[in-house]
Amino acid sequence: MSDLVRDVRVRFAPSPTGPLHIGGVRTALYNYLFARKMGGKMLLRIEDTDQNRFVPGAEAYIIEALNWVGIQIDEGQTANGPSGPDAPYRQSERRDIYQREALRLVEEGKAYYAFDTADELDAMRKRLEEANAPAAQYNAITRMQMRNALTMSAADVKARIDGGEPHVIRLKTPRKEEVRLNDIVRGWVNVHSSAIDDKVLLKSDGLPTYHLANVVDDHLMNISHVIRGEEWLPSAPLHVLLYRYLGWEATMPQFAHLPLLLKPEGNGKLSKRDADLGGFPIFPLQWTDPFSGTVARGFREDGYLPEALVNFLSLLGWNPGTEQELFSMNELIEAFDLEKIHKGGARFDIEKARWFNHQYLRQRSNAELAPAVQVQAQAAGLDCSPEKAEQVVALLKERVNFAHDIFPEAHTIFYAPEAYDETIRAAKWNDDARRAVTVFRDALLTYNGPFEADAIKHLLSDTLMQAGIKQGKVMQAMRLALTGSGVGPDLMLTMQIVGKEGVVARLENALDKL
């Protein structure tokens, strides 16, 4: 580790093989929080070195998803193309660079050409397994039985390459060497080089594998910290070795391997299947698979607010050590600290995400939420003014977790009751109740004041008092008459929104049917 003060530069480097997994979103978030906290830069690099797994639309999806959650990219691939001094940012467009470095390793004797076919590799692994070898790998021992530059003459190798025979470049992993790595999250990790095999660096299609590409790019892009998922921990020592062989160890980035997101229950890491089973999303945005047409739900489409998702995700694997639970993005940036990232995996509990959504939903203004109600009302063929929508929001937003739950919750406002709750009717509908509804209706008929909750409340209590009826005894019945239900939001406000004519009509209908 260097004591040199180095500009913080981090990258999020997803592979465009489909929609971004929620764990990837968290990785991106942690990178972003750290970059902002340190006054550094956040890069987005597209790791598309596997042509077979390329999925159209995936890159655009990733960019849109990051944008939606509020992660700003300083350099890298954007919706408008590459932006920054190290372009291009798609690895498929940087193949010359990787080839150059791979060749350099070959020339320096740190890597070598290999010509083994897939079948030959399979046979080798099978043989080793049957021989009960601890691990079936292509390494310092087995490579001498394979078809590569170490077992062939230079002339033979050259002839094969010149003749166009498919070949890869493999790392010549040292036989005995302790590789150490000081991970910010996990501390020192030691791995013996015998556990690292002769990984393919450059594939036969001329593109690099992840290992080569990420090391080369992180170096060239001056990445100071590699913050990535724990699934990379086992290959981190290999990357250290690569930095060393490429002569870049002095400026090697620091590593921080993040704990995984686990299934809500049971064993294993969080998968799409868990999401489907649990009825919740696992992708930030809805995704339509371009091949099958299958649609996967997204947090955004499911009604989650981006700030809620961010807050929820931020606390899955990290905690500032205070008892604060609600954090804006800026507060997260302020509080974020790589040292406080946990080591253990975190189970994904959607209940908590819902609670966060509730918290942020209630912070949104009525005007912001009103359109959601209007759209649903109109879709249901109802007339709903912006003013009415706002009133409905004001009345109900604290009762729900999602904006789209407001309209259904407002059912008793938009629709006069067609049926009445039988239990409440049996318990509360009596002579006093009928009389209360009658006198209130009569009072309403002659009432000319403003039809607002406060005024309605006074009118109601005055009327009931004059009729000698105890208000508490009949309110439940009044609610039944007005809404058909025994439960619901504030009745006076409900009446205000329904309007005087509507209220009178409902009362008369109740008198008729109850």
Next chain:
RNA sequence: GGCCGAUUCGUCUAGCGGUUAGGACAUCGCCCUUUCACGGCGGUAACACGGGUUCGAUUCCCGUAUCGGUCACCA
């Protein structure tokens, strides 16, 4: 299986040798309220196990168990 890593309430977590082991979600109860919800208050609930080290271990070390990751010309 080899290698690497992890292990505090059901869940997310605080804790970095001495605490009545704290908070949040969920759950239960009470209060508020004409009802439900929100909100407020309170309750139930955890240091995986076994050895050490120490005056003293949730905390440090070693085992065991369990879980996870990884062992591709995928990332």
